Amino acid sequence: MNERYKDLVNSLIEKTKNEPHGRSYLSSIKSILHQLEEYLEFNSLEFSPETAATWLFNHVRPTMSYEQFKHIRVHVYRIACDFDTTRNLKPLFYDKEKLSPHDLLPRWAQSIMDNYVKYCDENGQLYYHEIRLSIAKFLTYLIKEGFREYDVVDCRISAKYYTDRPAWSKGEPAFIQYLYKIGLATRFAYRAFNPSFHAKIALYDSVDLSDFPDNYSTTDFIKAAQIHLKSLKKVGYSSSVIAGSATAIDEFCIFLELHDKGFSIEAVNKFLFLQKDKLGNNIEVKRRTLLVINEILNGNMENIPAVFSFKKEIFPSWALEAVEAYKAMRIKNRIAESTLFMDNSSLLRFCNFLNSIGITSFTKVTRQNIKEFNIQDKHSTVEGKVAYNNRIKGFLEFLYEEKIIKQNLAISIPVMSCVRIKPPTILTEEEEAKLNNYIDTTTSLRDRALLKIASQTGMRSIDIVNLTFDSIDWENKTFRIIQKKTNVEIILPFSNGVGNALYEYITKERPNKESNYIFINKIAPFNPYKRNVVAFALKKALNINKGAHILRKTFASKITATSTTFSMVAETLGHTSDANIDPYISIDEKRLKECALPLGNMFSYKGGLL
Numbered sequence: 001m002n003e004r005y006k007d008l009v010n011s012l013i014e015k016t017k018n019e020p021h022g023r024s025y026l027s028s029i030k031s032i033l034h035q036l037e038e039y040l041e042f043n044s045l046e047f048s049p050e051t052a053a054t055w056l057f058n059h060v061r062p063t064m065s066y067e068q069f070k071h072i073r074v075h076v077y078r079i080a081c082d083f084d085t086t087r088n089l090k091p092l093f094y095d096k097e098k099l100s101p102h103d104l105l106p107r108w109a110q111s112i113m114d115n116y117v118k119y120c121d122e123n124g125q126l127y128y129h130e131i132r133l134s135i136a137k138f139l140t141y142l143i144k145e146g147f148r149e150y151d152v153v154d155c156r157i158s159a160k161y162y163t164d165r166p167a168w169s170k171g172e173p174a175f176i177q178y179l180y181k182i183g184l185a186t187r188f189a190y191r192a193f194n195p196s197f198h199a200k201i202a203l204y205d206s207v208d209l210s211d212f213p214d215n216y217s218t219t220d221f222i223k224a225a226q227i228h229l230k231s232l233k234k235v236g237y238s239s240s241v242i243a244g245s246a247t248a249i250d251e252f253c254i255f256l257e258l259h260d261k262g263f264s265i266e267a268v269n270k271f272l273f274l275q276k277d278k279l280g281n282n283i284e285v286k287r288r289t290l291l292v293i294n295e296i297l298n299g300n301m302e303n304i305p306a307v308f309s310f311k312k313e314i315f316p317s318w319a320l321e322a323v324e325a326y327k328a329m330r331i332k333n334r335i336a337e338s339t340l341f342m343d344n345s346s347l348l349r350f351c352n353f354l355n356s357i358g359i360t361s362f363t364k365v366t367r368q369n370i371k372e373f374n375i376q377d378k379h380s381t382v383e384g385k386v387a388y389n390n391r392i393k394g395f396l397e398f399l400y401e402e403k404i405i406k407q408n409l410a411i412s413i414p415v416m417s418c419v420r421i422k423p424p425t426i427l428t429e430e431e432e433a434k435l436n437n438y439i440d441t442t443t444s445l446r447d448r449a450l451l452k453i454a455s456q457t458g459m460r461s462i463d464i465v466n467l468t469f470d471s472i473d474w475e476n477k478t479f480r481i482i483q484k485k486t487n488v489e490i491i492l493p494f495s496n497g498v499g500n501a502l503y504e505y506i507t508k509e510r511p512n513k514e515s516n517y518i519f520i521n522k523i524a525p526f527n528p529y530k531r532n533v534v535a536f537a538l539k540k541a542l543n544i545n546k547g548a549h550i551l552r553k554t555f556a557s558k559i560t561a562t563s564t565t566f567s568m569v570a571e572t573l574g575h576t577s578d579a580n581i582d583p584y585i586s587i588d589e590k591r592l593k594e595c596a597l598p599l600g601n602m603f604s605y606k607g608g609l610l
Helices: 003-017 025-040 049-061 066-083 109-122 129-146 155-164 172-181 189-193 203-207 217-235 239-258 265-278 282-299 317-332 335-354 369-375 382-402 430-441 443-459 463-467 496-509 530-543 549-562 564-571 576-583 589-595
Strands: 477-481 489-493
Touching: 003 066, 025 049, 025 066, 025 317, 049 066, 109 129, 109 172, 109 282, 129 155, 129 172, 155 172, 155 203, 155 239, 172 189, 189 239, 189 589, 203 239, 203 265, 217 239, 217 282, 239 265, 239 282, 265 282, 317 335, 335 369, 335 382, 369 576, 430 443, 430 530, 443 463, 443 530, 443 549, 463 530, 530 549
Parallel strands: none
Antiparallel strands: 477 489
């Protein structure tokens, strides 16, 4: 009876002999443990931690001081721990209110914490009291939630704890990453502690991805993601762009992990839908990041597009052949790209309306259908309505001439008149002075060059941002460009001021990257600027929202007033017809005075009206 207890006592005494204690200390241990042995034999009891604790508190504690009792308790506790190595026995022998959270944990949880301390020491990681307490609190929370020794921590429980954890708490994400290393946490459970992520996890968890394919594993996705991030760094993207992509990758991984799914484009689309429609987020960075990774996974690393366009509205299949034939005819007639774009937009509206009312062939279109289309086709201006109708009218005439339809339905398009010539809006003298002051004082060499070119040559914004090094003849001080709007080549002289501003921008501020375009972005991928960069520069100069075209109109009004012939003005502006300068004539006060007719004897007046 109690042979194991006796063996444990002998083992403890042998250990104590090797510790730096005196004979009296060893003698007291033997005496205490012998008293417990007599108690067990007298009451015919088997040794157990519970029995030992009962003896301590009911028979020993009342007979001595607390200091003496502590001395005895520690030895009995050591025997109990050697007897049962599977449990945390401290709460049984010590006052629970005075124990630390670590002391109250089960033995398996304490073992995890102790091993984590060793791991931190081996890897040079900080591990101090606040972190120890935070981790103990986290493990206590898991146990209260029903976790046991081999259960796995996932994003759901991490997000739930993040909301309830103490404000001072810290260190849990690193601990959860350690749990992942030892197989007790999912790969991205630690990311639920990110304030940007944890609130979204409930939404991500609520969707159903059970029928979605697993085209690639999460491991494959992460490898492709690392390739993408390295390529961003190599090209020269800013750290903020790279960080945004990395965040998008982690968040999507959480989304997949919640459903135990691999990567698929269907999952990407579902994720982006939640971002835009449920969370109201701007999804451009996330969208491009995930679509680029999809291209990498599909083996298209060499041909990744610079821009992933959203799926646009398309023509009904029954209308496509006729529309393409009309487009080909317009291209053959050298119609400008901007006009072709308007053609496409107008016909897209028209054809999709027909499709929506059940028409599946142009031969079935009636005049009543065209009337219904015009009633529902809204435009903000009369000019816009006329522009769209003219393009649809041209298309219907094409269908009739090609004998695709039997009636000339073009005559069913209503004719609306609108004022075609109206005085242009130009800069006031005060605004011009303010603009010139900004050009002279701004620290942005790009803005200075853009505004000088726009205000002193009258060049359109789209043509300015499309300037290339081949466009400039430095010796003759001229720009040679093919206008984007008219597809007509023109040669424009520029002043020394324009040339100097352009040279300063190129040599001092323009990124030193291989690109034939002059105005390129400062950050990767160093694409040419869009046309609105000129408008932004103008807004900084004048704090107005009139659009950069006002600079061209102001320039045009000036040269109209000073030129001898209107043909010269049209040529300078790159217009294909002299009639295009009529709006500028309407504000040329000097020449309008020359055109004034005498009123004769119709009125009696004094002084000059002009």
